[in-house]
Amino acid sequence: MATPQKRRPKIFTVRTSRYLSPHMIRVTFAGPELEGFPEGHEGANCKLVLPREGESREDFDAHFGPEGPADNIHPVRTYTVRAFRKDSLELDIDFVAHGDEGPATRWAQQAREGSFLGFFGPSQPKITEFYADWYLIAADLSALPVAEATLEALPKDARGVAVFEVPSRDDIRPVEAPESVEVHWLIQDNVHMPSTAQIDFIREMAWPAGAVQTCIAGESSVIRALRDHLRNERKVPRKNTYISGYWKIGLVEDEHQKIKRAETAAA
Numbered sequence: 001m002a003t004p005q006k007r008r009p010k011i012f013t014v015r016t017s018r019y020l021s022p023h024m025i026r027v028t029f030a031g032p033e034l035e036g037f038p039e040g041h042e043g044a045n046c047k048l049v050l051p052r053e054g055e056s057r058e059d060f061d062a063h064f065g066p067e068g069p070a071d072n073i074h075p076v077r078t079y080t081v082r083a084f085r086k087d088s089l090e091l092d093i094d095f096v097a098h099g100d101e102g103p104a105t106r107w108a109q110q111a112r113e114g115s116f117l118g119f120f121g122p123s124q125p126k127i128t129e130f131y132a133d134w135y136l137i138a139a140d141l142s143a144l145p146v147a148e149a150t151l152e153a154l155p156k157d158a159r160g161v162a163v164f165e166v167p168s169r170d171d172i173r174p175v176e177a178p179e180s181v182e183v184h185w186l187i188q189d190n191v192h193m194p195s196t197a198q199i200d201f202i203r204e205m206a207w208p209a210g211a212v213q214t215c216i217a218g219e220s221s222v223i224r225a226l227r228d229h230l231r232n233e234r235k236v237p238r239k240n241t242y243i244s245g246y247w248k249i250g251l252v253e254d255e256h257q258k259i260k261r262a263e264t265a266a267a
């Protein structure tokens with residue numbers, strides 16, 4: 001079967017782009033290409049194919065024949081469907097503004113009305129059934145979109161704890177969550193250094209009784225520590241945990257994905 005990159009992406013056009021906070025950009029795509037986009041896929045991931053600097057839409061489009069691209073000159077990155085509004089055919093994707101070194105963050109920082117990119121997906125949402133006594137949500141900025149989508153999808157009477165790690169106080173934003181979910185914000189200003197803020201918080205917090213379901217994602221070394229804690233110390237069954245490394249300090253996404261695949265194969 002052809003890999004997603006070998007097929008032809010849809011091309012989505014930017015309607016608006018704005019900073020939600022100093023390190024988070026919301027890009028809203030709109031237009032007839034979003035006709036038929038599935039509802040209820042908030043939190044699902046998608047693959048974004050990024051045009052090269054200065055590339056015209058015609059050249060970008062012409063690059064993808066029916067058999068796929070002639071070569072892999074366009075970087076592909078994984079992002080999350082933050083929101084889709086069927087009535088206005090609008091799709092929101094939130095991008096961490098983490099500097100100039102990544103093509104996706106660079107694209108988002110320059111995105112304006114009329115900017116475009118290629119889109120594959122979406123996949124299935126990460127958590128489709130909520131059956132736990134309480135919920136543990138943990139995320140850095142890259143995983144805030146999946147965490148927010150999960151909080152919004154939880155039953156209104158859900159109980160739980162949400163722990164968000166952000167690089168500055170100004171990145172703290174109101175999030176919609178059930179009343180009985182406590183929301184905690186941790187500040188870690190140097191995102192290029194491995195952080196223990198989330199694992200320290202989760203180790204020390206009072207662990208509620210009953211079955212827990214998790215939605216946890218973020219930097220790979222943080223995720224490794226949290227996964228070990230959940231499996232080995234808290235004995236949380238694998239089926240109740242969505243936990244995933246979304247990026248890794250010092251690695252571009254393709255290298256990080258390669259390591260993740262090797263680890264999954266070895267597990």
Ligand SMILES: Cc1cc2nc3c(=O)[nH]c(=O)nc-3n(C[C@H](O)[C@H](O)[C@H](O)COP(=O)(O)OP(=O)(O)OC[C@H]3O[C@@H](n4cnc5c(N)ncnc54)[C@H](O)[C@@H]3O)c2cc1C
Nearest residue numbers: 079080095096098102103104105246247248250251252253
């Ligand atoms: C399922 C899934 C869903 C995701 N959803 C989102 C989402 O909705 N929004 C989002 O912003 N990200 C999301 N990510 C993470 C995103 O794919 C990576 O951060 C990706 O590396 C960004 O690509 P880039 O081109 O900006 O940087 P790359 O070219 O991949 O990397 C360049 C450099 O930037 C560093 N870097 C990458 N990401 C970050 C970061 N977040 N903070 C600091 N440094 C970083 C890398 O370590 C590397 O040194 C998701 C990842 C997965 C697996």
